[in-house]
Amino acid sequence: MFDYLIIGAGFAGSVIAERIANVLNEKVLIIEKRNHIGGNCYDYKDKNGILIHKYGPHLFHTDYKEIFDYLSNFTDWHIYHHRVLAFIDGKKVPIPFNLNTLYMVFPEILARRIEEKLLNRYSYNSKVLILELKKEEDEDLKLLANYIYEKVFLNYTAKQWGLKPEDIEPEVTGRVPIYISRDDRYFTDRYQAVPVEGYAKIFERMLNHPNIKLMLNTDFKEVMEIDLENKKIYFLGQEFKGKVIFTGMIDEFFEYKFGALPYRSLDLKLETVEKDYFQEAAVVNYPNDCDFTRITEFKHIHPVESKKTVILKEYPKAYQTGKDIPYYPMFKEESKELYNKYRELSNGFENLILAGRLADYRYYDMDDIVKIALEVFEEGLR
Ligand code: UDP
16 A cells, blocks of 8 residues: 555655655655644644744754755745844843854953954854863963853753763754854854744645655554564554654664663743733843743744734753653763664664654754755665
């Protein structure tokens, strides 16, 4: 009946399904545990017409023209340059920390001296990781590094990961480098935009094809069995000989055979506020105050006429297997080793392909996932 089974209707699963249906003209079944498509990119309009990102803010940005062009087949875009402020010592200042931030948090004479030293050391528009800046020997640069480390990274990272910045992979804090520039934008990619009608519509259009069938509200374990001994996959009691593309948690797929991988989860709290606007920017980070890490106000991302506004507070927490949503893979040496064991096990399955943030156990952005899904299709399925 089906040539392919895909588990998960997020970007990885949906892009691969769309390609199989349109390019190969073959039949695919998507099995999705939630009652909606789109994975964590899912969004919806509330009763006031405000578009809400159900699983936290998603801001599309990419340097890959081909990925922007590919997604443009499924949506029109509003150009949107994301800006983030951080609440530090009673002031809201631009993040990533940049030359504008420098002048807002230090007295002018000191800020000037630091700027001069930074520009002697790094070129204008360059990006410096906090853990690199911390190695500077010059007294002024040291002062700057310690300030940023303590006021921006230390407590935010403790809340977000339960760890110190130096105890997580440098690529995590490296997502928000110090920017030697006057540019206040959160991202500097060539393409920055949000889908005019939201992300869910992208997925609806991708999956709207007679070759694609969708089984919502279905945990893959209800319809599939994995024979770890003989490396075979069964669907509704019969061996499935077509390709299986799994985009969920790799440890769950293999029944936690080697133990559970660590993830980080969040409690998300939505509030409707009786005001036109609540805050000055789409996202305000609270590194040192409050239990939440940040507040997102959706009207800044998708402007709409309304006397009300909706905000989202994110409270990070430890992930409990099977109970919480595994928003982020946790980067530590031990967890990478464990992941590699699962990956090796998966290689023994002839017809199994893994793709996506959870299956690859990587901190992918949306464009990374779309890119990988297109590569998986081109290299593994065509
Ligand atoms: N980070 C921080 N302070 C900030 C912003 C970010 O310490 O004000 C660190 C923190 O460790 C965080 C990481 O940088 O997990 C990546 O931040 P990003 O905004 O990219 O996180 P995401 O939007 O993916 O949750």
